Amino acid sequence: MRIDWFKNNNNTxxxxxxxxxxxxxxxxxLVLVLLAExLVLVLxxxxxxxxxxxxVRLALTSLFVQWIVxxxxxxxxxxxxxxARLPAAVAGILCCLIVVALALGCTAVADYxxxxxxxxxxxxxxxxxxxxxxxxxxxxLLLRYFYLQSQWRRQQQxxxxxxxxxxxxxIRPHFLFNSLNSIASLVVIDPYKxxxxxxxxxxxxxxxxxxxxSLVPWSEELELSRRYLSIEQYRLGERLQLEWLVAGxxxxxxxxxxxxxxxxENALIYGIQPRIEGGMVRVEADYNEGVFQLCVSNPYDxxxxxxxxxxxxxxxxxxxARLAALFGSRASLxxxxxxxxxxxxLRYPCARPTQEARAI
Numbered sequence: 001m002r003i004d005w006f007k008n009n010n011n012t013x014x015x016x017x018x019x020x021x022x023x024x025x026x027x028x029x030l031v032l033v034l035l036a037e038x039l040v041l042v043l044x045x046x047x048x049x050x051x052x053x054x055x056v057r058l059a060l061t062s063l064f065v066q067w068i069v070x071x072x073x074x075x076x077x078x079x080x081x082x083x084a085r086l087p088a089a090v091a092g093i094l095c096c097l098i099v100v101a102l103a104l105g106c107t108a109v110a111d112y113x114x115x116x117x118x119x120x121x122x123x124x125x126x127x128x129x130x131x132x133x134x135x136x137x138x139x140x141l142l143l144r145y146f147y148l149q150s151q152w153r154r155q156q157q158x159x160x161x162x163x164x165x166x167x168x169x170x171i172r173p174h175f176l177f178n179s180l181n182s183i184a185s186l187v188v189i190d191p192y193k194x195x196x197x198x199x200x201x202x203x204x205x206x207x208x209x210x211x212x213x214s215l216v217p218w219s220e221e222l223e224l225s226r227r228y229l230s231i232e233q234y235r236l237g238e239r240l241q242l243e244w245l246v247a248g249x250x251x252x253x254x255x256x257x258x259x260x261x262x263x264x265e266n267a268l269i270y271g272i273q274p275r276i277e278g279g280m281v282r283v284e285a286d287y288n289e290g291v292f293q294l295c296v297s298n299p300y301d302x303x304x305x306x307x308x309x310x311x312x313x314x315x316x317x318x319x320x321a322r323l324a325a326l327f328g329s330r331a332s333l334x335x336x337x338x339x340x341x342x343x344x345x346l347r348y349p350c351a352r353p354t355q356e357a358r359a360i
Contacts, residue, residue, distance in 0.1 A: 018084035019150035020095065020143070024077040029070075036069040037062060039138060068106050068135065072099045088147065096139045103135035104128060176205070179228065182235050193234040200231050214326060218285075219251040225260040232268055239278025240268070246285040253287055254350050255294075256322045262315035263296040263344050271298025271342055282341075293347040300342040316344070323348055 021028055040062045075098060076083070083091040107128055179201050186194035204227040233240055260283070267281045279299035286293050316333065323331035323346060331348035 017150065017154065018080065018091075019088060019147040020076065020080055020083060020091065021146060022077065022080070023073040029073060032069050032073055033066065035142075036065045040065050043134075064106060064110060068099070068103050071102050071106070072139075075102070092140075092143050092147070095143055096136055099139040100132050100135050103131050107131045179204070179231055182231055185235055190234070197231045197234050200227055204228060204231070214256055214322070215254040216257045217251060218249050218253040218255050221255045221257065221260050222246065224258075225264055228261050229264060236268070236272060236278065239275075240272055241278065241280045243280055243282040246283060249285045249287050249292070253292060255292070256319070256326060259319055259322075259346070260294065260296070262319060263294075263346075266316065266344060267296050267298035267342075271300060275299060275301070290349055290351065291347060292350050293345065295343055295345040297341045297343045300337055300340055319346065 023029065023032065040058065043065075044058050044061055076095060079098075083094060086094070111127070183194055183197045183201065186197055204224060229240075229242065264281065264283070272278050272281065282295075282297045284295045284297070316335075320333040323333060327348040327350065331346070333344070333346045336343045336345070
């Protein structure tokens with residue numbers, strides 16, 4: 001039981017689910033500095049008003065508070081991996097104690113060197129108590145905000161995972177049924193090829209189901225699609241010609257699972273099956289400056305146009321929905337016809353290495 005507890009907490013830290021953010025990042029430091037300045041203004045304005053505004057008092061208070069904030073951010077950032085292994089309540093209490101200790105330490109230094117002016121000994125205890133309570137209250141409020149933010153993000157991620165898994169569950173039966181239809185057409189024509197196609201299909205589904213997740217490496221998606229095309233090659237024979245222009249794509253580039261295969265299926269149904277002579281299906285992929293682009297094209301005869309099946313249209317809508325869920329508004333799926341070819345292209349920003357669905 002104790003081993004499982006440590007394992008779960010290590011996984012939480014590794015996945016970045018700890019409620020305390022990376023305070024060393026420039027964005028986080030900027031927010032902390034601005035919040036500290038607001039606190040300074042509140043502290044200065046809370047004192048009895050004088051005929052002239054005490055700018056020196058404001059500057060010294062600002063310097064004092066900023067030192068506490070920056071030291072606290074640096075120390076908590078340093079201790080974050082260790083704190084992430086603890087329960088959230090314990091980690092929160094330790095964070096508050098660290099901030100209070102730093103506040104008392106800075107108060108002692110300022111008092112020893114008279115940085116805030118000489119203090120009467122009778123008010124010294126009240127000063128330390130005041131600074132300790134202020135730092136405790138502010139750190140507790142800020143940590144509570146961080147915790148609620150992390151819970152909100154976790155809920156959003158859970159809803160997103162559920163949505164993606166639902167979309168993934170819709171496309172798998174579609175993939176299976178179309179593959180079985182292709183195999184069924186071979187049973188009468190060539191039983192041996194039909195048997196080989198069934199074996200290929202079993203390998204294909206073993207590969208697609210072995211590693212559940214919304215994103216897989218490009219190399220796995222490419223291998224899965226090539227196995228699908230080997231099944232279709234049994235049926236279409238020399239009518240199906242393929243051209244792969246994908247050499248520039250890193251193998252570990254993340255791509256939504258079962259994305260390339262529906263695009264290829266669309267190309268076969270739309271551009272190869274209606275043509276007696278068949279045609280060339282071209283797959284072009286490129287990764288440049290953090291953006292991945294994939295295009296699948298097939299021959300297009302305007303005079304003999306044949307609309308794709310309803311299932312194919314659903315697959316394209318499914319892909320578009322998954323791209324939007326995973327990569328936001330910068331992802332796109334487009335359809336274009338030019339130079340006698342039908343193009344289905346997608347693009348989205350992505351970083352390496354591959355991210356699994358559980359880390360979304």
